[in-house]
Amino acid sequence: MKTLDEQLSTYAGYHRNRWNKLTHVVGVPLVAFSILIPMAWVRFPVGSVEASGAMVFAAAVIGWYFLLDAPLGTLTAILFVPLVYAADRVAQLPLATGLWVFGASFVLGWLFQLAGHAIEGRRPALVDNLLQALVAPLFLVAEGCFAIGLRRDLHRAVAERVRSAAD
DSSP: OOOHHHHHHHHHTTOOSHHHHHHHHHHHHHHHHHHHHHHHHOEEEETTEEEEHHHHHHHHHHHHHHHHOHHHHHHHHHHHHHHHHHHHHHHTSOHHHHHHHHHHHHHHHHHHHHHHHHHHTOOOGGGTOTTHHHHHHHHHHHHHHHHTTOOHHHHHHHHHHHHHHHO
């Protein structure tokens, strides 16, 4: 398994421009929310409660984040859980409404991200590696931490890997 700085530096190599990063602050949560909606349509009992595919998927992804880095995994989970809850709520609406919310959030999220990549002049990271779509939320949380001066060691390691890859 790749280390946290390896995962983040791969993603960071495609997201060097601050405007591209800012478009992703909106686009990534919208796309994440949208793909959770169809997963939330899949529902099953777990003991006395009802779970959804979105809950299972989110738990697996957040578990992976924890394996990479527990503090960043925790912060990402705090931000991810409301998306799962919202997707679950949308999944309980009439199907036509859920489809509309799914489509609108998916398209709008991708429009934001593709606009950022057009500004940067670089294709999305997931074109080369689909797993990078799962790295995106963790990357945004890490970038937020870097912006306020946290995790300087990780920031340096990621920046060094990006510089080395560019040379």
